[in-house]
Amino acid sequence: MKLFYKILVFTIFIFSVSCQPEKKEEEQVKPRVFEGYHPLLDEIIRSKDGVFRGINLNSKADVIKTVEKVAPVEKSPGHLYFEYKLDEKTDYSIEYTLDQDSLEEISLQINSDDLELVNYLFCDLKDYYANKLPNPTEDKGYVVYNCFEGQRKPFVVSLSDNSSPTKGSINMVIYKDK
Numbered sequence: 001m002k003l004f005y006k007i008l009v010f011t012i013f014i015f016s017v018s019c020q021p022e023k024k025e026e027e028q029v030k031p032r033v034f035e036g037y038h039p040l041l042d043e044i045i046r047s048k049d050g051v052f053r054g055i056n057l058n059s060k061a062d063v064i065k066t067v068e069k070v071a072p073v074e075k076s077p078g079h080l081y082f083e084y085k086l087d088e089k090t091d092y093s094i095e096y097t098l099d100q101d102s103l104e105e106i107s108l109q110i111n112s113d114d115l116e117l118v119n120y121l122f123c124d125l126k127d128y129y130a131n132k133l134p135n136p137t138e139d140k141g142y143v144v145y146n147c148f149e150g151q152r153k154p155f156v157v158s159l160s161d162n163s164s165p166t167k168g169s170i171n172m173v174i175y176k177d178k
Contacts, residue, residue: 037124040086044110044121045128051147051174052106053094057155059103064096077101089113110170118168122161125172129157146177 033042046067047054053067064080065072074081080096090112097105112118126143130136133145145157154177162169 034124034128037128038117038120040090040117040121041124041128043084043086044092044108051155051157052108055103055106057103057106057174057176060101061096061098061103064103068094090117105173105175107174108170108172110168112168113166115163115168118161118163118170122159122170125159125170129159133157 030042032039033047034045045053050056050059055064055067061080068080068082070082072080073083078098080098081093082095083091083093085091090110092108092110095107096103097107110118110121126136129143129145133147136143136145138144141160141162143159145159147155147157156173156175156177158173158175160171162171
């Protein structure tokens, strides 16, 4: 009889454990930074603050390293270079040029085998900077935005689509206007 009770208790225990509802981990949906633009702009630009990724020209190397959150692939006193992979077809790199620990220039290059994505990103980058900086000019495939805001030193954002028929490539350079 004791064996019967042990089996009954064990069976009830197994049944009650198996009937527990599974706890599903809810996916944390990250809030969008750039509503209305391609979601990859949230990863590439990251922040509405600053001229790019929350960084302004004249920033120090320590500020850049904090914002990037990964170690640079290449670094020297006047140069920081980072590489990122967005998906199987798309990657991008960012190069920061410094003069005496003061950010002088930011270069972004986006490469992808998905030409439609590159076209979409290029249009979104143009729209984003057109809304942020006044009066862009277009010449020979380049879109140039000049900034002369109040007390800030003037800077330029130059954007170009250098895609080939088989490979998409976007280049953006942000530099001080002298």
